[in-house]
Amino acid sequence: MTLTIKAWKGKVRDLLPSFVPLVILALIPIFLTDPYIIHLLTVASIYAVFSASWDLLSGYTGQISLGHAVFFGGGAYVAAFLTMWYNVPPPICIPISGAAMALFSIIIGVPSLRVKGPYLTITTLAFAETVRAIIIAFPGITRGEEGLPVKSMVSGMIPNFYISLFLMTFSIIIMYHIANRRLRIPLTAIRESEITAQASGLNTTKYKVLSFAISAFFSGMAGSFYCYYMMIVSPALLSADTSFMAFAMGVVGGMGTIVGPVIGAYILTLLSELLRGVIARAHLLIYGIIFVAFIMLMPEGIIKPLIKLIKKS
Amino acid sequence: MVFAQVLICQKALKGLETHLKKNIQESVGLLIATIMELIFSGLVLGAIYALASVGLSLIFGIMRVVNLAHGSLLVLGAFLSYYLYNIFIPDPLITTILAALTVFALGIFIERLAVYPFRAYEMRILMITFGLGIIVEQIVLLAGALGMWPMYIMSRFYVLGSIDLFGIKFPIQRLVLLAVSTILICGLWLFLTRSKLGKAIRTLAQDEEVAMIFGIAIERIRALTFALSGALAAIAGVLLNSIYMFHAHVGWEYLLIALAIVIVGGLGDVRGTIIAGIVLGISESLVGYFISPSWRTTCFFISIIITLIVRPSGIFRRGKET
DSSP states (O other), rough: HHHHHHHHHHHHHHHHHHHHHHHHHHHHHHHHHHHHHHHHHHHHHHHHHHHHHHHHHHHHHHHOOOOOOHHHHHHHHHHHHHHHOOOOOHHHHHHHHHHHHHHHHHHHHHHHTTTTTTHHHHHHHHHHHHHHHHHOOOOHOOGGGGEEOOOOOSOSHHHHHHHHHHHHHHHHHHHHHHHISSSSSHHHHHHOOOOHHHTTTTOOHHHHHHHHHHHHHHHHHHEEEEEEEEEEEEEESHHHHHHHHHHHHHHHHHHTHHHHHHHHHHHHHHHHHGGTTTTTOOOHHHHHHHHHHHHHHHHOOSSHHHHHHHHHO | OHHHHHHHHHHHHEEEEEEEHHHHHHHHHHHHHHHHHHHHHHHHHHHHHHHHHHHHHHHHHHSSSOOOOOOOOHHHHHHHHHHHHHTOOOOOOHHHHHHHHHHHHHHHHHIIIIIGGGTHHHHHHHHHHHHHHHHHHHHHHHHHEEESSOBBOOSSOOOOOEEEEETEEHHHHHHHHHHHHHHHHHHHHHHHHHHHHHHHHHHHHHHHHHHHTTTHHHHHHHHHHHHHHHHHHHHHHHHHHHHOOTTTTHHHHHHHHHHHHHHOOOTHHHHHHHHHHHHHHHHHHHHHHHOOOHHHHHHHHHHHHHHHHHHHHHHHTOSSSS
């Protein structure tokens, strides 16, 4: 009995530092009423989910996916069609589109996860580009490059902000639990050495597909909320640029940590806005430069020095 | 997007309709002529695609790494050439060479600064080149926003007219494109097989240690290969731009096409890449006519998947599988 209490205390103590920034975030609308900052934080929360889900696949299993936008944009399209054709209420749409993307990822994951390393990266990149081309090829249904208008879930900045915050917290806790408790050993075993993992009797394909599906599920949820928030879905959501956002946030924050990409998402979103005054219309250029600098100089991301700093103080 | 192709298709279709009314035999002849024309335009495309992908294959052969900035460099070449053509020199040959040289210099710069120091980490190089691809794409976009060039460009260089041979029309423009790309591919082939430098590149691709023993300056060869592949991509971009319209984002599509060709041809195999480029170019042209031009990306993707399932080392690769 005392043991479980101790374990619980330990868990609470472990989780406490991550709740402090969350509470600060939740209180921000009280102090800052600038709608633009609220908007940025909402978008950053959505990208945090997207980037963390990318991290669950690429950071933990080492299978670098450069086409993750296919799940983000795919989820957005599924949600848009569900609301448009069947009038499904948005709160139900979000998990449905996540599940649809998980199913979709299993269908494409089984053949493409057989290949390794650069081949997988190429396949994912090519896949996203292909789905984008298919969406553009049916302008009768998807309205091509213009995109579909979507009804918003709730009106107003602040409700949307809290919903995104809730979605973020909920997804991150689940993903953190999955990646660091439930599947930590098989996933990291695959990353360190797939052959060794196979030799010790681990069904690597099963775990790779599983992490692919979980990752696609959360990406799809993030994407569908994004489309309700932005009130539009367009094929640009599936472009290499969008995949790159998740990728850059994950790398800047720190791959293989789940929490890292969340920090990366907030840092990059806010930083690119700060620098927008310097170079207009070029936030992806700034992302690109920061990203390349991080890979070259600090491939572990920002989280490790951050943890050290917290432990010291 | 696919103006030239659509134009050919429409012309052929119109011709097909009127002839069907006359008699069947003639229309069958016309269909064959249409298919021949399609195969010809596919051949042109394929030759340019081969030119665009050979560099990717060479880089993979030497560094075991896929350069994901390749597509963006291709688009950059086309935009630079367009800019030079508009501003300074209205001569397609000189602008193409200047654009290729600029991308060549950029290639050396990238290789020295961002690829060579990380040669031990393949995945990191892959990520860096992806990031660089995004940077180049965004710079092209930004320059467009600043008014250096329009958002959508189409090469100003255009030769009108066509040659009729056995009832098949050969547009002179395409013939020029075919000639240029064939000359470049043959030149590259001769360079790789005959010249000392080319032999050094091939030796390095086969075995790094042996190359070192023979006293080949590996660092220099790596930079040269990277830059050469960029320059070839830039030239291919200029050539492609007189068939298809370009936008900054289009680079990823051409990256996908080049990757498909390289995978089908066998990563690192120059000969296989050239064959695969021509085969896939012809198939793109046929798919574009009989199904729809917007399915071409899908066609390339399917060829990647089939190759990975059937023979991951490349369908047109010579010799044993690796």
